[in-house]
Amino acid sequence: MDWIEQTLEKRERDGLLRETTAWQATGGKIALGGGRTLLNFSSNDYLDLANDPRLKAASSDAALRLGCGATASRLMSGTLGLHEALEAALARLCGQESALLFGGGFPMNVGVIAALAGRDDVIFADRLNHASLVDGARLSGAAVKRFAHNDAAALARMLARTPVRGHRFVVCESVYSMDGDLAPLVAVGAAARAYGAMWVVDEAHAIGVFGGGGGCNLAGGAPFPKPDIVLGTLGKALGGFGGFAACGETVRRFLVTRARSFIYATALPPAVAAAALAAVEIVTANPGMGRELLERARAFHGSLSDAGLRLPVFSSHILPVHVGENRVAMELARRLRERDILAVAVRPPTVPAGTARLRLSVTRAHAPADLSHAARVIADAAREAGLT
Numbered sequence: 001m002d003w004i005e006q007t008l009e010k011r012e013r014d015g016l017l018r019e020t021t022a023w024q025a026t027g028g029k030i031a032l033g034g035g036r037t038l039l040n041f042s043s044n045d046y047l048d049l050a051n052d053p054r055l056k057a058a059s060s061d062a063a064l065r066l067g068c069g070a071t072a073s074r075l076m077s078g079t080l081g082l083h084e085a086l087e088a089a090l091a092r093l094c095g096q097e098s099a100l101l102f103g104g105g106f107p108m109n110v111g112v113i114a115a116l117a118g119r120d121d122v123i124f125a126d127r128l129n130h131a132s133l134v135d136g137a138r139l140s141g142a143a144v145k146r147f148a149h150n151d152a153a154a155l156a157r158m159l160a161r162t163p164v165r166g167h168r169f170v171v172c173e174s175v176y177s178m179d180g181d182l183a184p185l186v187a188v189g190a191a192a193r194a195y196g197a198m199w200v201v202d203e204a205h206a207i208g209v210f211g212g213g214g215g216c217n218l219a220g221g222a223p224f225p226k227p228d229i230v231l232g233t234l235g236k237a238l239g240g241f242g243g244f245a246a247c248g249e250t251v252r253r254f255l256v257t258r259a260r261s262f263i264y265a266t267a268l269p270p271a272v273a274a275a276a277l278a279a280v281e282i283v284t285a286n287p288g289m290g291r292e293l294l295e296r297a298r299a300f301h302g303s304l305s306d307a308g309l310r311l312p313v314f315s316s317h318i319l320p321v322h323v324g325e326n327r328v329a330m331e332l333a334r335r336l337r338e339r340d341i342l343a344v345a346v347r348p349p350t351v352p353a354g355t356a357r358l359r360l361s362v363t364r365a366h367a368p369a370d371l372s373h374a375a376r377v378i379a380d381a382a383r384e385a386g387l388t
């Protein structure tokens, strides 16, 4: 087993070792005891719903009524009325006919892509697509063509010159997880339509923030085609756990019959489904929550820029502070941690080599005063680390 230790040692030398750290995590703030609080910029609990009393009540009530587990896969005896109610609510949120739940966004993306695409098909994928979309494409056996990030013209050229025996798929995200930038959905969707491709959009970071259902919904007023499938997670802005594909009724029927990570997996536990249903109800009834979060994030972006940090133009609640070197990114994260700010360094292969960064995500648990304080501290630490 020497090779395992050697691999780990090399990773450590390269500043690439990954480790887990236990926190008493409660979204945007972490209580450390002794009155100390970490401001958490590495949480995806964007709407601060994970600790919302309404979700907790719905969740604990479901556990008490229905037990801790669904006890079977959906196709055996695991389907609950709660699952169906949640799927209906998610479909409405995303403006689609139906939705299908999965035990996590990652297994969903792998299962959905691998179920739909096959050997004669070609998947046209944005170069920065999430690992789960990459793995699904690999598992599908389809050929994969990666287009330059957010470059709809490059996608259209690639679609025009790539011969395809079977079906075409265009797979992108709406808000990119490590850069926070937005896909040009109108142009990408138009290219997909022009070549008869099935269009799949991963809205993991947009659901609940951009409009109710995500980035596609936000642009809903413009004349652009609706995606064939919206992939979403219950684990980020919706504060819980699980994945869902929102799509037409026929696609859903296909996935129920073919998606292996749906078929061969235990259904979501009652408490998890109930929390998500409560979250979707809150988001649906309060469409301003996402907008308000984006306003706070815009102000934070402004404060960081005023304090001397160079950031990409503002697009979302995810702000990347580009560092480059893995070790410098870790050093900056360490300095911030000493000053009660948690911003975990994101390194390759999560991001391309040489582009290590701090990924700051703003949540509704960050008060405006927290954000202006954090901007000063982050700018100071960046200066000390030689970045500005």
Ligand SMILES: *Cc1c(COP(=O)(O)O)cnc(C)c1O
Pocket (backbone or CB within 6 Å): 104, 105, 106, 107, 109, 130, 132, 173, 177, 202, 204, 205, 233, 234, 235, 242, 243
């Ligand atoms: C987080 C994420 C996923 C996976 O979702 P989980 O529910 O966390 O498994 C999929 N796609 C993107 C773009 C993500 O950021």
